[in-house]
Amino acid sequence: MLTDVLPELGRATLPQAFAELGFIVINVDGRGLPLRSKAFHDYSYGRMYDPGTLADHVTALRQLAERHAFIDLARVGIMGHSGGG
Numbered sequence: 001m002l003t004d005v006l007p008e009l010g011r012a013t014l015p016q017a018f019a020e021l022g023f024i025v026i027n028v029d030g031r032g033l034p035l036r037s038k039a040f041h042d043y044s045y046g047r048m049y050d051p052g053t054l055a056d057h058v059t060a061l062r063q064l065a066e067r068h069a070f071i072d073l074a075r076v077g078i079m080g081h082s083g084g085g
Contacts, residue, residue: 024071028060 015025031043031053044053057078065071 023077026060026064028057031056 015027019025031040061071061073061076065073
């Protein structure tokens, strides 16, 4: 049904909406997502206190900020859903 697709469509278009408002938008996958190796999945299994390994996201932001001077680490917003929210 179309109603089943609309919530996903909203999430899929949200990054574009933020980009059009002038925000820098990146998407960082957390460990344990589907379609990865078993070891990748097993790393986060049972770790609901840190399922998306926040340290990975912080490292990605820091590396991007080193390469691009226009990225201000004092002004970062993070959003997600499910275990990554």
